[in-house]
Amino acid sequence: MAEDGMLLNFSIPDSGILNKPKFKGGTWKDRLTAKKAAANWHAKASGRLNGEAAVRSKSSTNANDTELGERARRVSGSPDLERQTKRARHSGDFRPTSGKPEENGNFRPHTNAEVTKKPGEKPKGGNRQIISSLFSYNPASTTQSLPIEDPANDAPVEPSNAPLNSELDTFTSLGISPTLATHLLNKMDMKAPTAIQKAAVSQLLKEDSDAFIQAETGSGKTLAYLLPIVQKLMDLSANMKKRKVDEAVQRNSGLFAIILAPTRELSKQIAIVLENLLRCAHWLVAGTVIGGEKKKSEKARLRKGLNILVATPGRLADHLEHTQALDVSNVRWLVLDEGDRLMELGFEEEIQKIVSNLNLRMRARKDARSQIPGLPERRTTILCSATMKMDVERLGQISLKDAVHIQSDPQERGGEKAGDNEDQVFHAPAQLKQSFAVVAPKLRLVSLISFLKRAFARKGSVMKAIVFISCADSVDFHFDIFTNQLEESEEKSESKSEETQEGSPKKKAKEAKAALQADPTKLTVTHATSPVLSRKTHSVTAYRLHGSLPQSLRTSTLAHFTRNKEPSVLFATDVASRGLDLPNVDLVVEFDPAFAREDHLHRIGRTARAGRDGRACIFLMPGCEEGYVEILKSDRKDGESAVHITRQDADEILRKGLVTSGVANDKTAYMDKATDLQLQVERWTLASPARLESARRAYQSHVRAYATHVAAERGYFDIKQLHLGHLAKAFALRERPSGMKVPGLRTGAGRESWKGAAKARGGQKKTNGEGKAEVPEVDPSEEAAKMRKAIRAREKFMRSAGMADEFNLG
Ligand SMILES: Nc1ncnc2c1ncn2[C@@H]1O[C@H](COP(=O)(O)OP(=O)(O)OP(=O)(O)O)[C@@H](O)[C@H]1O
Numbered sequence: 089m090a091e092d093g094m095l096l097n098f099s100i101p102d103s104g105i106l107n108k109p110k111f112k113g114g115t116w117k118d119r120l121t122a123k124k125a126a127a128n129w130h131a132k133a134s135g136r137l138n139g140e141a142a143v144r145s146k147s148s149t150n151a152n153d154t155e156l157g158e159r160a161r162r163v164s165g166s167p168d169l170e171r172q173t174k175r176a177r178h179s180g181d182f183r184p185t186s187g188k189p190e191e192n193g194n195f196r197p198h199t200n201a202e203v204t205k206k207p208g209e210k211p212k213g214g215n216r217q218i219i220s221s222l223f224s225y226n227p228a229s230t231t232q233s234l235p236i237e238d239p240a241n242d243a244p245v246e247p248s249n250a251p252l253n254s255e256l257d258t259f260t261s262l263g264i265s266p267t268l269a270t271h272l273l274n275k276m277d278m279k280a281p282t283a284i285q286k287a288a289v290s291q292l293l294k295e296d297s298d299a300f301i302q303a304e305t306g307s308g309k310t311l312a313y314l315l316p317i318v319q320k321l322m323d324l325s326a327n328m329k330k331r332k333v334d335e336a337v338q339r340n341s342g343l344f345a346i347i348l349a350p351t352r353e354l355s356k357q358i359a360i361v362l363e364n365l366l367r368c369a370h371w372l373v374a375g376t377v378i379g380g381e382k383k384k385s386e387k388a389r390l391r392k393g394l395n396i397l398v399a400t401p402g403r404l405a406d407h408l409e410h411t412q413a414l415d416v417s418n419v420r421w422l423v424l425d426e427g428d429r430l431m432e433l434g435f436e437e438e439i440q441k442i443v444s445n446l447n448l449r450m451r452a453r454k455d456a457r458s459q460i461p462g463l464p465e466r467r468t469t470i471l472c473s474a475t476m477k478m479d480v481e482r483l484g485q486i487s488l489k490d491a492v493h494i495q496s497d498p499q500e501r502g503g504e505k506a507g508d509n510e511d512q513v514f515h516a517p518a519q520l521k522q523s524f525a526v527v528a529p530k531l532r533l534v535s536l537i538s539f540l541k542r543a544f545a546r547k548g549s550v551m552k553a554i555v556f557i558s559c560a561d562s563v564d565f566h567f568d569i570f571t572n573q574l575e576e577s578e579e580k581s582e583s584k585s586e587e588t589q590e591g592s593p594k595k596k597a598k599e600a601k602a603a604l605q606a607d608p609t610k611l612t613v614t615h616a617t618s619p620v621l622s623r624k625t626h627s628v629t630a631y632r633l634h635g636s637l638p639q640s641l642r643t644s645t646l647a648h649f650t651r652n653k654e655p656s657v658l659f660a661t662d663v664a665s666r667g668l669d670l671p672n673v674d675l676v677v678e679f680d681p682a683f684a685r686e687d688h689l690h691r692i693g694r695t696a697r698a699g700r701d702g703r704a705c706i707f708l709m710p711g712c713e714e715g716y717v718e719i720l721k722s723d724r725k726d727g728e729s730a731v732h733i734t735r736q737d738a739d740e741i742l743r744k745g746l747v748t749s750g751v752a753n754d755k756t757a758y759m760d761k762a763t764d765l766q767l768q769v770e771r772w773t774l775a776s777p778a779r780l781e782s783a784r785r786a787y788q789s790h791v792r793a794y795a796t797h798v799a800a801e802r803g804y805f806d807i808k809q810l811h812l813g814h815l816a817k818a819f820a821l822r823e824r825p826s827g828m829k830v831p832g833l834r835t836g837a838g839r840e841s842w843k844g845a846a847k848a849r850g851g852q853k854k855t856n857g858e859g860k861a862e863v864p865e866v867d868p869s870e871e872a873a874k875m876r877k878a879i880r881a882r883e884k885f886m887r888s889a890g891m892a893d894e895f896n897l898g
Contacts (some may be wrong), residue, residue: 250699538745704755
């Protein structure tokens, strides 16, 4: 049968057309060459025809035939594989052949209908499907000189963000009252300040000058600015009592402090810490205005009176304009937390408005000479940021006056004094153990599953992990894979009878999962047990978080993940990278590298907080991405970075995650297991049109997101080097990237700007015949800058409209 379904109507003579011809004439050399060429052609042609005959005789072809062939090739294939890897072409995976099994069996295109059809059903034609081998044509790593991960190398390192351990370093020695210090110890389990708290609290209690607080992730910056504010307000209250001006400060005495944070999650988190702190000064009242709830209830809260307000800039600017009850004339402390992020998200205008409004109202109150006695004359503005980038300097210009730069003194923790230029460099916590995994594009999905399987193999080794993924669509796709039953494990079949009991909780969970399976894009389910990662001894819960989820769901998902005492893994976009203090995160996996170094440091900073241990691993593809190791080295303060950064190989990850000790001696067992796993995921994906669409969407969003790395790091994440065909395999896709059609893509900024960019360079994004991205005609760095700008502008719009965009950078 021909590819288009027509039967070719000619017969083959019994003697066969493949009989070897006789060669006459010419020199003996010519005859020998002709003979060899004919023999070669004969072998190939008979293989092809045999293949055709086999297919015809079976009368139906399905995915499993090919998959079995794929597995058989893997098992028997070492010489074959060797031969393949010697070929120069890397694009072979996507070379369409006759649509029949090939002799070397490496590629076997067949139709979508063939894969999904039921027995007896005729293939309906349609897209060609390709099942390529996981272990052939993979590019080789270039970083083999770095040490492989070895637990023996895990020498203890002095934490750089832990509370100080000298007896002299107490909260009271910094000027904190015994009441507050006792509360910190007894109710918040904080015995001593961290280095940045020591520096900031003593400075801010001593002087009313503006300050810029800069310290690494997890070093306790929140309390570094909250403690002096609360202490000063407690002092003000005590003062008023003494003077008998009033009983004490009360909620209607006035608003004294405003804390601005870039996201609602962060604002809520700050508000929780503040509420905990104020339990020892119950007359002081704090509240939030962060959007996401009705403005009416926020207004009512403001009318009742608050002493400290935590807000997002957009919402505060709105209330300043429209809520009369909001009186800011007594505000004496303004904190801009995560300053760099505030600027990145385009809040400059709002902050400018807020600052001038505060100045105006304060002046008006001074003129009226109706100030609260004991209230400082000037307002103290505190800018908090881990980085000191250009945009933070700009924010400083808008908001600060003669600011003191507060950093933790490295000598506090036995480190060396920072050099002149070092103060602007942002480092990872010293105790954080970093590694990178070199994983070829085709192996990415199976490697991630293996990596997490191993991480959660023993209960307690990893309790909480966060996997960072570049875009929302890809988070959804991976969450679905991890929360669905890809295979029937023995364990599951044992408990099957139990599960099917009517009305049991397990049945309900199963029904919820079935609903999710029917529509994987359903966003109401954000956590579920992960059959892939769960063991007999314990179950692992998977979560998803991204900006396209409704705010209420984001909040409840984070709260659930935080409360969960059992092993759990969160698949998230960068929405979870900034400032969030999720307790006991032991492991951060950057499955997709961050768009910029700062984002990477914030991501890995979700672990190894306040002196605790933590591990981080970044997945890099062989080739230019491996150059990113230089960035990882600069994460370390000590200069001896290579000692602390270890390399992991995909082979090792697969072996450790997939092979049980019984067959550990079989050197290729991991390849079989990985192939089986990949095929399972592919079958599972192809079994439902909704899942297939979700995979395609994830793939396409991933590629688009890849193009938005900052210009300075574009050399490491070069879209021209991205093998789109191989990458498609990591999304369980069996089709050519160029022929992919994705109905119902989420509308969003990236998409629109991508289209615009594509148009600008004269057409849609294409792939060449080798499955590689076709090179854009325009300067990619310029284009990326434009895209990021467009994304941010869109983000701003989405935020104000209460939505979230596709990339969820916010
Ligand atoms: N003095 C202290 N003793 C013990 N734990 C502390 C102390 N100060 C803060 N912590 C804890 O350290 C963790 C990190 O604090 P925080 O979120 O303020 O860090 P951060 O520097 O703002 O981090 P990021 O830059 O990631 O936002 C929190 O869980 C907090 O409870």
